Amino acid sequence: MEQFAALLDALVFTRSRNEKLRLIAEYLRATPDPDRGWALAALTDGLDFPAVKSSTIRNIMKERIDPVLWSLSRDFVGDTAETASLLWETAQMGENGDSAPPPSVSETVAALEAMNRKSVVTELPALLDRLDPSGRYALLKLATGAMRIGVSSRLGKVAFAQAFDVSVDEVEEYWHALTPPFAELFAWAADGDAPPDIANMPTFRPFMLAHPLEETVVDMADYAAEWKWDGIRVQLVHVANDSGGETRVYSRSGDDISATFPEMLDALTIPAVLDGELLVRGNVQGGEAGPDKQGGAASFNALQQRLGRKTVSKKMLAESPAFVRLYDAMVIEGEDVRALEWQDRRRRLEEFLPRLPASHFDISAIVEAESFEALAEIREGTRDDAIEGLMLKRRDSPYIAGRKTGLWYKWKRDPLLIDCVLMYAQRGSGKRSSFFSDYTFGCWNGDPDMGAELLPVGKAYSGFTDEELKKLDKHVRSKTVNRFGPVRETDKSLVFEVAFDSVHESKRHKSGLAMRFPRIHRIRWDKPVHEADRIESLRSLIRD
Amino acid sequence: MSAPFSWIRSEPWGIHVVPADAWVDPGKAVARALVTHGHADHARGGHGATVATPETLAIMKLRYQTGDGPSGGETTPVQYGETIRLPGGVDATYIPAGHVLGSAQILLEHAGERVICTGDYKRRADPTCPAFEVTPCDIFITEATFGLPLFTHPPIEGEMAKLLERLAAYPDRCVLVGAYALGKAQRVIAELRAAGHHQPIYLHGAMEKMCRLYEEHGVELGELRLVADTPKDDMRGHIVIAPPSALNDRWSRRLPDPITAFASGWMRVRQRARQRNVELPLVISDHADWNELTRTIEEVDPQETWITHGREEALLRWNQLHQRRARALALVGREDEDE
Numbered sequence: 001m002e003q004f005a006a007l008l009d010a011l012v013f014t015r016s017r018n019e020k021l022r023l024i025a026e027y028l029r030a031t032p033d034p035d036r037g038w039a040l041a042a043l044t045d046g047l048d049f050p051a052v053k054s055s056t057i058r059n060i061m062k063e064r065i066d067p068v069l070w071s072l073s074r075d076f077v078g079d080t081a082e083t084a085s086l087l088w089e090t091a092q093m094g095e096n097g098d099s100a101p102p103p104s105v106s107e108t109v110a111a112l113e114a115m116n117r118k119s120v121v122t123e124l125p126a127l128l129d130r131l132d133p134s135g136r137y138a139l140l141k142l143a144t145g146a147m148r149i150g151v152s153s154r155l156g157k158v159a160f161a162q163a164f165d166v167s168v169d170e171v172e173e174y175w176h177a178l179t180p181p182f183a184e185l186f187a188w189a190a191d192g193d194a195p196p197d198i199a200n201m202p203t204f205r206p207f208m209l210a211h212p213l214e215e216t217v218v219d220m221a222d223y224a225a226e227w228k229w230d231g232i233r234v235q236l237v238h239v240a241n242d243s244g245g246e247t248r249v250y251s252r253s254g255d256d257i258s259a260t261f262p263e264m265l266d267a268l269t270i271p272a273v274l275d276g277e278l279l280v281r282g283n284v285q286g287g288e289a290g291p292d293k294q295g296g297a298a299s300f301n302a303l304q305q306r307l308g309r310k311t312v313s314k315k316m317l318a319e320s321p322a323f324v325r326l327y328d329a330m331v332i333e334g335e336d337v338r339a340l341e342w343q344d345r346r347r348r349l350e351e352f353l354p355r356l357p358a359s360h361f362d363i364s365a366i367v368e369a370e371s372f373e374a375l376a377e378i379r380e381g382t383r384d385d386a387i388e389g390l391m392l393k394r395r396d397s398p399y400i401a402g403r404k405t406g407l408w409y410k411w412k413r414d415p416l417l418i419d420c421v422l423m424y425a426q427r428g429s430g431k432r433s434s435f436f437s438d439y440t441f442g443c444w445n446g447d448p449d450m451g452a453e454l455l456p457v458g459k460a461y462s463g464f465t466d467e468e469l470k471k472l473d474k475h476v477r478s479k480t481v482n483r484f485g486p487v488r489e490t491d492k493s494l495v496f497e498v499a500f501d502s503v504h505e506s507k508r509h510k511s512g513l514a515m516r517f518p519r520i521h522r523i524r525w526d527k528p529v530h531e532a533d534r535i536e537s538l539r540s541l542i543r544d
Numbered sequence: 545m546s547a548p549f550s551w552i553r554s555e556p557w558g559i560h561v562v563p564a565d566a567w568v569d570p571g572k573a574v575a576r577a578l579v580t581h582g583h584a585d586h587a588r589g590g591h592g593a594t595v596a597t598p599e600t601l602a603i604m605k606l607r608y609q610t611g612d613g614p615s616g617g618e619t620t621p622v623q624y625g626e627t628i629r630l631p632g633g634v635d636a637t638y639i640p641a642g643h644v645l646g647s648a649q650i651l652l653e654h655a656g657e658r659v660i661c662t663g664d665y666k667r668r669a670d671p672t673c674p675a676f677e678v679t680p681c682d683i684f685i686t687e688a689t690f691g692l693p694l695f696t697h698p699p700i701e702g703e704m705a706k707l708l709e710r711l712a713a714y715p716d717r718c719v720l721v722g723a724y725a726l727g728k729a730q731r732v733i734a735e736l737r738a739a740g741h742h743q744p745i746y747l748h749g750a751m752e753k754m755c756r757l758y759e760e761h762g763v764e765l766g767e768l769r770l771v772a773d774t775p776k777d778d779m780r781g782h783i784v785i786a787p788p789s790a791l792n793d794r795w796s797r798r799l800p801d802p803i804t805a806f807a808s809g810w811m812r813v814r815q816r817a818r819q820r821n822v823e824l825p826l827v828i829s830d831h832a833d834w835n836e837l838t839r840t841i842e843e844v845d846p847q848e849t850w851i852t853h854g855r856e857e858a859l860l861r862w863n864q865l866h867q868r869r870a871r872a873l874a875l876v877g878r879e880d881e882d883e
């Protein structure tokens with residue numbers, strides 16, 4: 001437990017991603033099984049011990065320390081686990097703690113698993129007595145499953161791959177099929193054993209990704225084009241097994257989001273792994289039919305209401321039902337088709353589609369264009385808000401995890417542009433923490449020469465070079481007129497040309513508008529602020 | 545005969561010693577100030593007369609021009625252990641508080657009654673100032689900066705070892721230690737020397753004069769150099785000390801890939817350290833921790849404890865649980881030192 005505690009402490013205070021990866025990889029190499037497997041699980045997906053909740057810890061503490069002193073301390077720290085770990089010695093009030101040596105991670109996990117609501121009251125304190133403050137913090141974080149130390153599930157997997165020099169895509173592929181402490185995963189990666197058998201597991205397979213097209217021009221004889229939709233990329237997996245079958249929905253990062261979209265689980269009952277865009281139906285903002293009669297998808301804004309929920313109300317299911325617009329397939333009727341050329345996979349997918357319920361599945365239409373120029377024209381002409389751009393896929397490309405040059409391209413719609421005025425700035429994080437690099441900008445709510453005011457319309461922290469950042473930082477420092485905690489208000493003398501993908505109504509902002517993906521396109525040192533755009537101009541760019 | 549202790553009053557601006565018309569650590573300019581130590585929430589300029597230890601007077605001269613020229617007012621130095629008679633039959637004795645160079649508890653005696661104002665204090669050994677002395681009294685006026693039971697400062701040797709380990713592990717970087725310019729910085733330097741670190745230590749310009757002042761008062765700090773005079777690459781593998789406000793400031797861009805450390809009692813709480821982007825928290829405090837605060841009250845064993853500033857609610861609660869009389873004073877202008 002001491003090494004795990006030291007790792008947690010180091011991670012809490014490390015800002016650099018590479019340094020975090022190095023710390024985790026080093027720990028995974030140095031620690032024996034099964035401790036490292038449990039630790040990896042705790043860092044990535046978290047472990048769940050039903051008997052230990054935040055309230056359990058609170059109750060244990062209130063038996064040992066005056067409740068008023070506990071509450072004052074808890075309020076100051078803001079985190080129950082940390083408060084308890086810091087107060088433990090004082091709370092013993094002179095009692096001598098157990099002198100048994102600190103438990104290992106696996107011993108701790110076994111003990112936590114064995115606890116019930118009654119025994120936890122004596123058994124958790126017995127464990128705490130064997131640890132120092134860092135160890136107690138690690139134990140309580142492990143027990144309550146909420147690490148909040150800035151390590152994502154993905155980061156943990158990348159660190160694992162780095163530790164044993166294996167491919168992270170393979171790790172991703174096995175990950176969801178295995179359970180902590182991942183003995184087979186370590187046996188494969190660390191000891192060179194055979195890879196885990198995942199044939200009949202509803203596990204996530206890494207996506208094939210596209211490069212931005214940028215200046216590239218492709219020959220339409222070699223490439224096919226399809227619309228890229230503005231939802232979330234998902235993978236649907238169904239496997240047949242003893243209990244009749246199992247379906248899962250995974251996000252692009254491999255997170256299991258099945259609970260968020262339960263309607264999709266019943267919709268797929270044939271063994272398959274499908275790649276598509278999850279959208280919600282809507283006729284308010286998305287339009288009934290887009291190009292090629294495809295439509296029925298609401299804008300991203302409508303989908304947003306459904307994201308991140310662990311449970312979904314009936315009302316929500318009825319009002320914003322989800323469906324998947326298929327792009328590709330990795331497994332069809334139990335057969336792995338990843339090695340086939342795209343055109344063959346596409347044909348197989350088209351043949352397969354009628355076997356899926358039309359209420360929940362359609363396929364992203366191929367955009368027919370004789371030439372690249374003709375395609376560009378079609379792309380210019382689209383105004384459907386649910387379309388993000390085009391995908392270009394090499395007709396002979398196999399399905400390969402990750403981003404392989406020359407196979408798939410994404411060709412986004414040209415961004416919208418508007419001139420805004422810099423209003424507030426805030427320090428960045430990490431390497432940028434000494435620079436004012438996060439900017440809030442606004443548009444005029446009327447004629448600036450007639451006393452109109454600026455209202456904030458968005459925030460951006462990208463789109464400029466390091467040189468420009470230095471100049472912007474200097475500008476903010478010399479033009480500060482007010483400070484609100486970490487925020488500086490500037491004298492509003494600088495115009496940004498801001499690029500963004502779309503704009504929609506929003507009650508969250510005073511201007512009533514919110515932009516999607518705003519970034520600084522150009523810094524207009526030359527432009528007088530009264531020539532910046534007005535709110536109405538931004539509003540007119542809402543696409544319905 | 546007036547009511548017991550009517551000669552000492554707590555006012556928003558400080559503790560008023562009525563017969564002497566003197567104030568302890570007043571927050572505004574007064575005719576006669578009794579000052580415990582040089583930190584800005586206790587000391588200020590503009591007093592008609594200032595009574596303090598010679599070290600504190602030297603610090604106040606540097607920071608607030610106290611006693612410097614006609615506008616600096618009069619100064620009366622008092623040595624540790626020395627008693628001076630104030631007007632109105634009040635005796636004031638200055639006793640070591642162990643907080644920073646020159647810091648003193650002030651024992652006030654009048655009509656057979658004894659009151660101690662601790663100012664800020666700690667009970668740990670500190671190579672830059674003499675240790676706190678427990679002195680019996682009737683009313684004990686204490687600070688409570690770290691007055692929560694979660695604050696137990698670890699031994700400083702362990703924190704120094706953490707700092708030196710990190711320094712050794714990254715020979716191409718420097719460790720930038722944020723430390724309060726009066727007291728903490730010099731204590732950290734002296735402790736590094738005691739731990740066997742004899743490399744030059746690089747200073748932010750704002751630290752220089754105070755370090756020289758400490759040296760003039762016999763605190764040896766070893767070889768100190770200024771960041772401003774040093775090429776970036778020469779600081780690789782070295783320790784740099786700067787005031788906390790400079791940690792995330794653009795000033796730090798002149799350092800070679802600094803690892804940010806912060807020496808403060810607040811660093812015990814992880815979120816506090818993260819908020820300040822600290823990579824290496826060093827739990828080093830010049831204030832009493834919870835156990836020191838409560839132990840000191842038990843040892844001094846006053847009739848009544850008054851609490852000046854800090855987390856007074858929890859210390860009040862402790863007094864209540866231990867059947868001790870206590871009250872919190874509502875002093876203005878006492879903020880948490882950037883400790």
Ligand SMILES: [Zn+2]
Nearest residue numbers: 583643664881
């Ligand atoms: Zn102080």
Ligand SMILES: [Zn+2]
Nearest residue numbers: 583585664881
């Ligand atoms: Zn103070």
